[in-house]
Amino acid sequence: MPRTIFEKPDAIALVAEVFRELGYEGASMSNITARTKLSKGSLYHFFPGGKEQMAAEIIAHIDAWFVVDMFKPLEEGEPRAAIRTMWETADRYFRSGRRICLIGAFALDETRDRFAMAIRSYFQRWIEALAGALTRAGLTGIEAQALAEEAVVGLQGALMLARALGDEAVFGRILERLKQRLETALG
Amino acid sequence: MPRTIFEKPDAIALVAEVFRELGYEGASMSNITARTKLSKGSLYHFFPGGKEQMAAEIIAHIDAWFVVDMFKPLEEGEPRAAIRTMWETADRYFRSGRRICLIGAFALDETRDRFAMAIRSYFQRWIEALAGALTRAGLTGIEAQALAEEAVVGLQGALMLARALGDEAVFGRILERLKQRLETALG
DNA sequence: GATCTTCTAAACTGATTGGTCCATAAGATA
DNA sequence: TATCTTATGGACCAATCAGTTTAGAAGATC
Numbered sequence: 001m002p003r004t005i006f007e008k009p010d011a012i013a014l015v016a017e018v019f020r021e022l023g024y025e026g027a028s029m030s031n032i033t034a035r036t037k038l039s040k041g042s043l044y045h046f047f048p049g050g051k052e053q054m055a056a057e058i059i060a061h062i063d064a065w066f067v068v069d070m071f072k073p074l075e076e077g078e079p080r081a082a083i084r085t086m087w088e089t090a091d092r093y094f095r096s097g098r099r100i101c102l103i104g105a106f107a108l109d110e111t112r113d114r115f116a117m118a119i120r121s122y123f124q125r126w127i128e129a130l131a132g133a134l135t136r137a138g139l140t141g142i143e144a145q146a147l148a149e150e151a152v153v154g155l156q157g158a159l160m161l162a163r164a165l166g167d168e169a170v171f172g173r174i175l176e177r178l179k180q181r182l183e184t185a186l187g
Numbered sequence: 188m189p190r191t192i193f194e195k196p197d198a199i200a201l202v203a204e205v206f207r208e209l210g211y212e213g214a215s216m217s218n219i220t221a222r223t224k225l226s227k228g229s230l231y232h233f234f235p236g237g238k239e240q241m242a243a244e245i246i247a248h249i250d251a252w253f254v255v256d257m258f259k260p261l262e263e264g265e266p267r268a269a270i271r272t273m274w275e276t277a278d279r280y281f282r283s284g285r286r287i288c289l290i291g292a293f294a295l296d297e298t299r300d301r302f303a304m305a306i307r308s309y310f311q312r313w314i315e316a317l318a319g320a321l322t323r324a325g326l327t328g329i330e331a332q333a334l335a336e337e338a339v340v341g342l343q344g345a346l347m348l349a350r351a352l353g354d355e356a357v358f359g360r361i362l363e364r365l366k367q368r369l370e371t372a373l374g
Numbered sequence: 375g376a377t378c379t380t381c382t383a384a385a386c387t388g389a390t391t392g393g394t395c396c397a398t399a400a401g402a403t404a
Numbered sequence: 405t406a407t408c409t410t411a412t413g414g415a416c417c418a419a420t421c422a423g424t425t426t427a428g429a430a431g432a433t434c
Contacts, residue, residue: 025210026297041395044395120351160344
């Protein structure tokens with residue numbers, strides 16, 4: 001029997017996609033082994049804490065990715081350029097609406113309670129990073145906060161609607177309008 | 188042993204709340220019996236098809252509610268008043284963000300595939316009903332369609348963000364801004 | 375109050391769940 | 405090549421899963 005050797009970063013990425021497709025409860029160990037080709041031995045070797053640890057590490061992994069690729073640029077870069085880049089980054093990350101936001105999905109059911117802190121801080125930092133960039137670009141704090149909330153909310157809603165309608169085009173269309181609205185507000 | 192007698196409409200409403208809290212996969216039969224106080228005997232009496240039938244009837248029940256209380260008024264009523272009422276209806280139905288949209292939640296994972304048609308037509312009709320009202324109120328078809336998509340998307344995103352942040356206030360705030368935007372667009 | 379239908383409770387089934395264990399295969403180090 | 409660490413496959417476990425069955429209780433009809 002041929003053996004495939006995985007390393008932990010691979011395992012995290014593979015299991016993450018299964019959680020994304022099936023949700024936390026829907027992703028059973030047998031589902032995970034079947035879709036990732038990782039055996040139970042491997043999975044419990046990497047994640048002795050089982051499903052809960054898998055999900056926790058996946059959330060941390062996603063969060064770290066967003067910090068580096070979206071939040072830091074918004075917090076530290078030239079605000080208008082960073083905001084423009086944010087839309088491209090989001091479109092790439094969410095594969096133009098074919099991929100959902102796992103952290104958002106976890107927020108909807110009782111899975112949220114297991115990871116409440118991580119989920120809250122992910123959205124909080126996203127909104128704060130974007131609001132900060134909008135403020136540095138000249139908006140008042142109140143306007144910036146409201147626009148940032150709307151942008152994040154609109155993006156999450158767009159992911160949901162794209163899947164609900166089975167229509168990828170709607171995602172790009174809504175993203176484009178959200179982008180336009182921020183640029184209009186900045187004048 | 189005291190017996191409680193339920194009727195099917197009660198059963199549908201009770202089970203719906205469990206699906207809302209736990210998601211389709213997270214809602215096991217023992218969970219459902221525990222939270223609803225409906226025994227397995229009762230559940231399989233009302234829903235011989237098991238979980239799948241429960242979810243299907245719940246979706247149909249929710250859809251029918253929205254048709255009567257939101258879509259028809261938008262389609263048939265005075266457009267500006269109907270749109271204003273829509274926001275109140277939504278706030279009441281979703282309990283100011285404490286209750287999620289089950290059909291939206293189903294759209295996010297593979298549960299969608301089981302109920303794809305019903306999920307798509309629910310969102311389609313909502314957007315079309317709102318776009319129709321906006322058109323009758325004077326907007327062009329293109330503007331109306333885009334604004335309707337944004338409103339529905341924003342509402343769904345607001346439900347998600349409210350739960351993610353554990354902050355009910357954010358839901359009302361975003362709803363208010365969405366409402367303002369539609370009214371501004373109508374002049 | 376007898377009968378008939380509707381609904382409930384709980385015991386039961388086989389399949390699947392999350393999780394444990396361990397012999398051993400593959401890479402790395404020496 | 406010998407050794408040591410890391411990763412793997414799969415058998416195994418108790419608990420839980422969805423679903424079935426059945427005896428009988430509650431309401432309705434007469």
